[in-house]
Amino acid sequence: MRRSSPHPDISSSRERLPIPYCPDKEETCPSAKEAVEKCLLGSLQSYIPESIVHETWRKEALAHLLDGDRGAALARTGSSQASEIEERLPEDDGHVSDPYEGSGCSCIAKPGGSCCTADTDCECVESFGNFYSAANDQLNGLARIVHLDALPARHALRECTPLCACQQASPSIRSKCISTQDAASTEDEAISSRRPEAVDRAKRRKLKSLEVGRESKSYEDARQSKRASMQCANRVVGFGLARRLYIRSTAPRLGISPHRCSKSEGDAAISADLNSACRGLGLFTHDFIPRGAFVIEYAGEVISTQEARKRWVKYQKPSMYSSEKGSDPASSIAISQSDTGPRPSVSNEGSNYILVLQEWMNAGTHTGHTGFPSTPDPLSGTQATSALAPKAYRTNIDPTISGNAGRFANHSCEPNLIMIPVRCDEPIKLYDDTSASSTCETYAAAAAPRAALFAARDIQPDDELTFDYSGGELARLDGSQRHGEGLKRNVGRSGATPCLCGAPSCRGWMYFDPAL
Numbered sequence: 387m388r389r390s391s392p393h394p395d396i397s398s399s400r401e402r403l404p405i406p407y408c409p410d411k412e413e414t415c416p417s418a419k420e421a422v423e424k425c426l427l428g429s430l431q432s433y434i435p436e437s438i439v440h441e442t443w444r445k446e447a448l449a450h451l452l453d454g455d456r457g458a459a460l461a462r463t464g465s466s467q468a469s470e471i472e473e474r475l476p477e478d479d480g481h482v483s484d485p486y487e488g489s490g491c492s493c494i495a496k497p498g499g500s501c502c503t504a505d506t507d508c509e510c511v512e513s514f515g516n517f518y519s520a521a522n523d524q525l526n527g528l529a530r531i532v533h534l535d536a537l538p539a540r541h542a543l544r545e546c547t548p549l550c551a552c553q554q555a556s557p558s559i560r561s562k563c564i565s566t567q568d569a570a571s572t573e574d575e576a577i578s579s580r581r582p583e584a585v586d587r588a589k590r591r592k593l594k595s596l597e598v599g600r601e602s603k604s605y606e607d608a609r610q611s612k613r614a615s616m617q618c619a620n621r622v623v624g625f626g627l628a629r630r631l632y633i634r635s636t637a638p639r640l641g642i643s644p645h646r647c648s649k650s651e652g653d654a655a656i657s658a659d660l661n662s663a664c665r666g667l668g669l670f671t672h673d674f675i676p677r678g679a680f681v682i683e684y685a686g687e688v689i690s691t692q693e694a695r696k697r698w699v700k701y702q703k704p705s706m707y708s709s710e711k712g713s714d715p716a717s718s719i720a721i722s723q724s725d726t727g728p729r730p731s732v733s734n735e736g737s738n739y740i741l742v743l744q745e746w747m748n749a750g751t752h753t754g755h756t757g758f759p760s761t762p763d764p765l766s767g768t769q770a771t772s773a774l775a776p777k778a779y780r781t782n783i784d785p786t787i788s789g790n791a792g793r794f795a796n797h798s799c800e801p802n803l804i805m806i807p808v809r810c811d812e813p814i815k816l817y818d819d820t821s822a823s824s825t826c827e828t829y830a831a832a833a834a835p836r837a838a839l840f841a842a843r844d845i846q847p848d849d850e851l852t853f854d855y856s857g858g859e860l861a862r863l864d865g866s867q868r869h870g871e872g873l874k875r876n877v878g879r880s881g882a883t884p885c886l887c888g889a890p891s892c893r894g895w896m897y898f899d900p901a902l
């Protein structure tokens with residue numbers, strides 16, 4: 387039974403649309419305005435943002451998606467009508483089909499890392515790191531759950547990987563996956579050439595034809611492709627938000643006016659409750675969410691490191707982006723496997739939403755999937771130095787200009803969410819390339835993961851949704867203590883930002899990696 391709430395449910399505005407995907411070259415996205423014009427028309431990374439801040443993008447995206455005159459006409463009709471029609475795309479008769487219907491794969495995650503039962507259709511699900519199992523309880527119906535205990539250390543998840551279900555599975559499953567022809571030729575081209583530009587070009591073409599349908603011959607092709615993609619046996623994150631979430635200030639519940647949250651109050655002199663209420667806006671859930679369920683993506687523009695650094699400086703100017711709390715020091719979010727020291731002094735008043743997702747991959751030793759090495763220690767650096775050294779694949783996600791409600795998830799030292807990189811619709815072998823480290827970023831850009839947030843434990847209605855900005859949950863899954871130790875080094879440093887999460891085991895300070 388769903389309860390009424392004074393807070394609007396943001397998931398009602400769910401829609402699928404592309405977010406600009408800004409490649410590595412700075413000139414491709416020189417400004418936010420041009421990003422709209424250039425990036426949107428360039429390569430596209432398809433996300434499912436639930437609360438779009440940029441209306442123009444949404445209309446343009448729908449026009450692309452629906453191809454031709456019909457799409458343009460729909461886009462002009464306005465947001466609610468257009469999104470209603472877009473939701474119906476999978477079935478032209480207006481029936482919105484169940485995306486899990488007949489997906490064919492009944493993988494049961496088992497402790498210890500084994501995913502599938504004897505069902506050969508699912509073998510590749512295991513080898514590509516997918517650990518979804520069906521939740522059978524009434525409340526969650528067909529929702530799929532990530533088996534967190536079975537998830538190998540720091541293992542990225544894959545969804546609807548063309549090489550997996552689509553090429554190795556039985557015809558019944560293949561027919562439900564994305565176009566195998568397009569995926570195979572993209573992959574062949576990328577691997578045979580071994581050149582990042584070719585990978586990039588191939589990737590763009592694939593994204594355009596598979597996700598957006600812009601290069602498809604007809605509207606019917608685009609519709610078919612979308613329908614098949616959405617029915618893929620391995621898709622969970624790709625379906626987007628499935629829980630009813632809402633956003634509200636962290637202060638009012640306690641009757642605390644946000645203007646009381648000043649820097650001087652953000653210390654031990656005030657109560658833990660007041661501290662905890664001074665974190666600006668937060669993301670909350672209307673619904674119960676079981677452990678392992680996908681909750682929301684931290685979606686935004688995928689930008690180059692150079693662009694991220696520029697924006698970070700820009701966002702630090704109070705006049706540009708001031709937060710509603712108006713007093714909390716800015717802090718960049720770093721979801722990182724490294725822990726390289728203290729947070730620098732930041733004296734501005736704005737919020738910074740840029741998320742840096744770093745994945746450590748051991749070049750040369752992985753043949754089938756992405757993995758994270760235990761040696762050499764990621765603390766020692768961020769660049770690959772030898773064939774066996776880890777490569778740091780970095781993805782910068784900025785939801786400031788365009789993104790979703792994931793941006794309102796605050797940090798907690800005892801979070802109820804865990805961030806796991808998930809790659810959807812990717813030709814997987816791209817990541818195993820062992821070419822020079824200078825291409826790392828290009829590869830990361832060509833294969834940017836989605837920063838997916840899953841429930842780290844059962845979450846009750848009206849709980850605030852938080853994750854560990856330091857990536858500590860990932861580290862915990864790996865059995866690593868590095869993060870905890872590294873964070874302690876922040877304590878007492880001049881300018882370090884106090885953490886106001888209020889958790890009993892609060893580390894006291896927000897995470898920041900100056901190397902980012």
Ligand SMILES: C[S@@+](CC[C@H](N)C(=O)[O-])C[C@H]1O[C@@H](n2cnc3c(N)ncnc32)[C@H](O)[C@@H]1O
Nearest residue numbers: 665666667714717738793794796797885886887
């Ligand atoms: C991704 S935003 C989260 C949403 C933000 N509260 C808002 O109102 O827009 C990150 C910012 O929230 C604030 N924040 C998040 N968690 C916090 C915490 N545990 N303690 C203090 N500030 C926090 C910091 O200012 C940080 O820069």
